[in-house]
Amino acid sequence: MSTAFEPLDLSGTKLPHRIAMAPMTRSRSGAAGVPTALMAEYYAQRASAALIVTEGIQPSAVGQGYPDTPGLHSAEQVTGWRAVTSAVHAAGGRIFAQLMHAGRIGHPSLLPEGEVNVAPSAVAATGQVYTAEGPKDFVTPRELTDDEVRATLADYVTAARNAVDAGFDGVELHGANGYLIHQFLAPGSNRRTDGWGGSVEARIRFAAEVTEAVAAEIGAARTALRLSPGNAFNSIEEPEPEPEYTALAARIAPLGLAYLHLAEDGPARRALTLRLRELFGGPLMLNPADSPTGPEALALVEEGTADLVSYGQLFLANPDLPARLRAGGPFNEARRATMYGGGAEGYTDYPAL
Template structure:
């Protein structure tokens, strides 16, 4: 029986185990969306993961959704990430950059040159966003034109090339959690009636075009996609996700992608299993609730539901998580007050077992 501690081949590399660091926004980027020496330490500490997937990295200035998040659209940003990838590789790790365009999730105070957030349709997200100027109501986004949509697809491909130039082993496209790709997929955020919206086939088109463009730019074996069917986060409404996501996977399945990463949002696993059966490549699952000790989560590997399992908060608080899972603990408790922004506290100061 395959276990979570067995190696696996991915993107032409042998991963040491099937435990992945899930992508998590930490809002600790430096000037100009560059990453810092603290970021180098943070990811290197977690290099015992079979695969590291970074925090969301914006592919363009207008793609930024939160304060102090990093990018991959300037030479300075690319150079700063090279320090991360070199250090992770020196420690024996493998690392993918998650490319995340936030779409309507953002605010003009975060963006340069008078830009406003963009989206498939001019539908504001509910609620507020934390900024350095305090909480701000989400604004009505600019509805992307056809030409702007095609330019945005190109931005993803350029950012993917920049990621490879920065030394990453591949990229994960963020199609989950209510950000731009997800906004095109969902019927309440995509009200278009052109070729980019309306029918399910039209609503999946943007996701498919982004995946194809990135796969053509850097190779499908270095391209992953993350989805979260039915996830209501950031004001998304997907009352009947099954047919849309099976249609999406049917379109990308022939490409031979590095992996498909599914974030589960309900305890009903039927759609996950259906997508697993449909997708022939490596299949990554981020389980709904991370258990305190891990073995229950590992059943997704033991039972063949997934090839890899990704951990978020548990890995955030336990830099040596694979060793702790193998030993059965003990586990550090995540400090939620330090998840976003700040310095080394709650970022690089969680102790390892041998520390």
């Protein structure tokens, strides 16, 4: 039986324990998507995590979904991220870049002039997104052509290579929470009848081929995938997620990825989590919905449900979270008003023990 404070080797990325920092959008990179010195400070403060997974990073300009989120598709962005990874490594940490194409989530006002949001199918999400002009309704996206699907896949590969050039220890592909990869997986947002939709095998194809292509480019040991089966966030509709996710886990299992990261939709999904863990066969990182904060989630490692546990808001508010978990607290509370955008307040000013 392992404990959350025992080391773990992710195919060469050696972790001192099993407490990871989950990806969290913070919207502090500016309009050009270039990481700042403040971002380097923020991540370096949290270098005691077993592994830091960054906020979502757009692999292309058209992949942006929110204001002031960072990219990995320009030389300036690569340079900015290199300062972040250097700061984390100097503090003894390890850091993966999460690559996130938002797909239909976002608004044309956030994209380069003349561009519109794209998705597997022309199906709009319900709700609004925050923009510089205030909240705006999600628009109906343009359906990607077959050639554009392949070009988007290539954008992920280029961004993954850029991540390695920027000093990241690896990349996590964001296939969860209603963004582009998830949009391909879900029948409610993927209504295609070509090779990219219309059957279980076709719906998992984009997720599988992106993962395979990135692993071929930078190495499977530096490639991970995040999924959230059944999560209805961002208007995702997948009432019976098991066929897609078991097929996908079985397909990527032979690659030997660094890990699979599951964001559980709730306790009812635990059986599927365990099935996916079995099919995947490699290290599993779990972001549990039923115990998202506090030491109780560490039991998931001891009972064999997961190899690592990822924390979101608790890591946002507690830069030294592993030490606090070992001590049983106390824990700072996250301030919601300063989660997105702004400066150091609510970002780098949370105290350590």
